[in-house]
Amino acid sequence: MHRLFESITFPSDSWFSGSDFCIGQIIKMATMAAASSFAVASGSEPKATPKKIGFLNRTVTHAGLRCLNIVDKLQSRTTTQQLRKKHVKKQKAMPGVVMDCRSGMNMVFVGAEVGPWSKTGGLGDVLGGLPPAMAANGHRVMTVAPRYDQYKDAWDTGVAIEVKVGYITEKVRFFHCYKRGVDRVFIDHPMFLEKVWGKTGSKIYGPTTGTDYEDNQLRFSMLCQAALEAPRILNLNSCEYFSGPYGEDVVFIANDWHTALLPCYLKSMYKSKGMYETAKVAYCIHNIAYQGRFSFGDFSLLNLPDAFRSSFDFIDGYEKPVKGRKINWMKAGILESDKVLTVSPYYAEELVSGVEKGVELDNIIRKTGITGIVNGMDVQEWNPSTDKYISIKYNASTVMIAKPLLKEALQAEVGLPVDRDIPIIGFIGRLEEQKGSDILVEAIPQFIREKVQIIVLGTGKKPMEEQIQQLEILYPDKARGVAKFNVPLAHMIIAGADFILLPSRFEPCGLIQLHAMRYGTVPIVASTGGLVDTVREGFTGFQMGAFNVECDAVDLADVTAVASTIRRALKSYGTPALAEIIENCMTQDLSWKGPAKKWEEMLLSLGVAESNPGIDGEEIAPLAKENVANP
Ligand SMILES: Nc1ncnc2c1ncn2[C@@H]1O[C@H](COP(=O)(O)OP(=O)(O)O[C@H]2O[C@H](CO)[C@@H](O)[C@H](O)[C@H]2O)[C@@H](O)[C@H]1O
Numbered sequence: 312m313h314r315l316f317e318s319i320t321f322p323s324d325s326w327f328s329g330s331d332f333c334i335g336q337i338i339k340m341a342t343m344a345a346a347s348s349f350a351v352a353s354g355s356e357p358k359a360t361p362k363k364i365g366f367l368n369r370t371v372t373h374a375g376l377r378c379l380n381i382v383d384k385l386q387s388r389t390t391t392q393q394l395r396k397k398h399v400k401k402q403k404a405m406p407g408v409v410m411d412c413r414s415g416m417n418m419v420f421v422g423a424e425v426g427p428w429s430k431t432g433g434l435g436d437v438l439g440g441l442p443p444a445m446a447a448n449g450h451r452v453m454t455v456a457p458r459y460d461q462y463k464d465a466w467d468t469g470v471a472i473e474v475k476v477g478y479i480t481e482k483v484r485f486f487h488c489y490k491r492g493v494d495r496v497f498i499d500h501p502m503f504l505e506k507v508w509g510k511t512g513s514k515i516y517g518p519t520t521g522t523d524y525e526d527n528q529l530r531f532s533m534l535c536q537a538a539l540e541a542p543r544i545l546n547l548n549s550c551e552y553f554s555g556p557y558g559e560d561v562v563f564i565a566n567d568w569h570t571a572l573l574p575c576y577l578k579s580m581y582k583s584k585g586m587y588e589t590a591k592v593a594y595c596i597h598n599i600a601y602q603g604r605f606s607f608g609d610f611s612l613l614n615l616p617d618a619f620r621s622s623f624d625f626i627d628g629y630e631k632p633v634k635g636r637k638i639n640w641m642k643a644g645i646l647e648s649d650k651v652l653t654v655s656p657y658y659a660e661e662l663v664s665g666v667e668k669g670v671e672l673d674n675i676i677r678k679t680g681i682t683g684i685v686n687g688m689d690v691q692e693w694n695p696s697t698d699k700y701i702s703i704k705y706n707a708s709t710v711m712i713a714k715p716l717l718k719e720a721l722q723a724e725v726g727l728p729v730d731r732d733i734p735i736i737g738f739i740g741r742l743e744e745q746k747g748s749d750i751l752v753e754a755i756p757q758f759i760r761e762k763v764q765i766i767v768l769g770t771g772k773k774p775m776e777e778q779i780q781q782l783e784i785l786y787p788d789k790a791r792g793v794a795k796f797n798v799p800l801a802h803m804i805i806a807g808a809d810f811i812l813l814p815s816r817f818e819p820c821g822l823i824q825l826h827a828m829r830y831g832t833v834p835i836v837a838s839t840g841g842l843v844d845t846v847r848e849g850f851t852g853f854q855m856g857a858f859n860v861e862c863d864a865v866d867l868a869d870v871t872a873v874a875s876t877i878r879r880a881l882k883s884y885g886t887p888a889l890a891e892i893i894e895n896c897m898t899q900d901l902s903w904k905g906p907a908k909k910w911e912e913m914l915l916s917l918g919v920a921e922s923n924p925g926i927d928g929e930e931i932a933p934l935a936k937e938n939v940a941n942p
């Protein structure tokens with residue numbers, strides 16, 4: 312267990328005013344002033360957040376310093392008055408920025424991936440994109456994820472704690488940077504950095520796809536415990552609107568099985584001792600296929616009281632990782648959180664529809680209930696009018712001129728015959744049964760004689776990688792399969808292809824189709840999960856019907872559905888009908904703005920103290936758009 316530092320008093324606010332401070336710099340300065348203050352030691356339980364702490368020696372009970380502002384609404388609290396003085400000055404420097412002291416919530420997103428620092432797929436995208444959208448609405452937002460590499464933009468805060476993982480106590484450090492209005496906190500320990508040593512890719516969860524690190528339970532137990540400390544102990548002064556620790560009035564947003572222990576530790580280590588009294592946890596399922604099932608005996612590694620055992624208790628008919636009775640992290644995450652969410656309304660329905668789509672947690676989710684909010688996409692990274700990976704920039708009015716040229720660049724890049732009149736179908740995704748690349752490969756003979764080219768990009772299971780690499784040999788003038796994680800090529804495909812294919816057996820939300828639509832690339836999708844919510848047949852794309860979710864074999868009916876829908880889509884190529892679909896795709900708002908509002912409503916309903924709606928509109932969005940992440 313760990314002990315927190317008792318109190319830290321910084322000499323003056325003048326050191327830290329202004330934006331984009333890195334806590335590392337602050338800590339260095341603070342360390343010079345109060346060298347021993349940061350000694351964080353071991354051996355005891357978490358203590359309540361000191362009442363007098365930090366910056367300005369003010370009372371911090373919740374939001375650190377909640378954002379300041381509108382000059383004519385005086386607040387009675389001394390601290391706010393003091394701080395407003397500072398901000399009245401600032402406001403002159405920023406005409407048009409209008410904020411309210413009472414706005415916003417403290418949010419802490421916790422995940423195993425956070426793009427662009429770490430990403431194997433869509434989880435990283437969401438942890439990268441949703442938090443800045445929340446910050447843009449005036450909330451104070453932190454993400455906590457492992458430090459898998461020496462990110463050049465994240466500094467060592469100098470703050471360290473000790474956490475008990477399994478039977479040993481380990482020291483972890485906190486790194487930090489501030490980007491797009493979000494405090495990005497990274498947990499540093501050799502269990503993360505020494506194993507992965509890279510910004511993205513397959514080694515986050517195991518040495519190769521399909522093989523997990525043996526100590527994953529310890530790694531993610533560490534992540535959860537460190538994430539629970541971060542808002543209490545990190546004295547963050549990243550921007551002029553908020554400073555000091557976030558405090559205890561926070562809402563945690565835990566994502567996927569890796570963070571399922573967070574609500575358990577919150578109860579067992581903090582709430583039971585009168586800490587984090589009003590804090591709440593929203594638990595978001597990005598993919599129910601990965602639940603974190605382990606041997607029943609491993610419960611003792613988690614350092615949780617026996618009372619939690621039943622939340623983890625799980626029996627299935629599988630032998631992996633052991634036969635019979637097991638613990639199931641996701642089950643506990645669902646049961647112990649205050650609210651369960653997933654990434655699209657249709658997937659939420661599928662999850663409770665039965666054992667197949669709910670992957671044996673349907674009964675549990677039926678008990679707790681679940682809300683689906685469709686994902687948004689990062690409209691900065693994926694913007695055809697500024698995209699650094701494509702040679703011609705375009706928008707909805709120039710797409711018809713730009714696309715043929717971008718198509719030629721794509722054909723040349725992958726070594727296909729260069730011909731702007733040949734429609735291209737792209738596929739991007741993790742090569743797992745979920746994504747159905749195996750169904751696509753089997754469907755190819757049924758439509759390959761059409762005028763068409765196919766480009767497949769993905770990494771994942773070795774046999775599936777080999778299968779896509781064979782395409783070039785089987786169809787030298789027609790198909791390419793690239794088994795690499797290649798972001799520039801992903802952008803070139805999204806821009807240069809005419810259609811993007813998602814033959815997913817299941818798809819909680821899917822981001823590829825959103826990226827594609829923004830680039831005027833028409834999605835052809837299986838009718839599952841978020842693909843149902845985001846692609847409208849004949850208006851923004853083509854639906855293929857629902858596929859068989861059994862992953863062991865390829866269902867011939869699905870193969871036929873892929874081939875016949877592709878033929879249908881190809882018939883529309885070059886027609887006014889397709890031009891209209893392209894326009895419909897490109898003129899939608901696919902950003903995080905709408906989803907962020909829904910997330911806000913849902914998080915507010917949890918009733919964390921001092922939580923208020925954010926600011927509607929664009930007032931502070933430009934501030935959050937500063938500092939585009941560039942690790
Ligand atoms: N080889 C490669 N090279 C470059 N980039 C690659 C790539 N393979 C994948 N990507 C990128 O990874 C992301 C994948 O997004 P998906 O929505 O398909 O996520 P995924 O299934 O991993 O995540 C889960 O979580 C997300 C988020 O909630 C849900 O949308 C989704 O349905 C669910 O399965 C995209 O940004 C894509 O461009």
Ligand SMILES: OC[C@H]1O[C@H](O[C@H]2[C@H](O)[C@@H](O)[C@@H](O[C@H]3[C@H](O)[C@@H](O)[C@@H](O)O[C@@H]3CO)O[C@@H]2CO)[C@H](O)[C@@H](O)[C@@H]1O
Pocket residue numbers: 424430431432433434435516517519520521522523567568597598601741
């Ligand atoms: O962002 C992409 C996905 O990332 C996460 O999925 C990972 C999953 O959580 C890990 O456990 C691991 O999954 C392996 C699984 O544990 C193992 O038993 C075997 O089935 O192979 C799986 C693949 O290696 O890696 C997954 C990423 O590949 C996140 O949970 C998902 O929501 C995201 O879609």
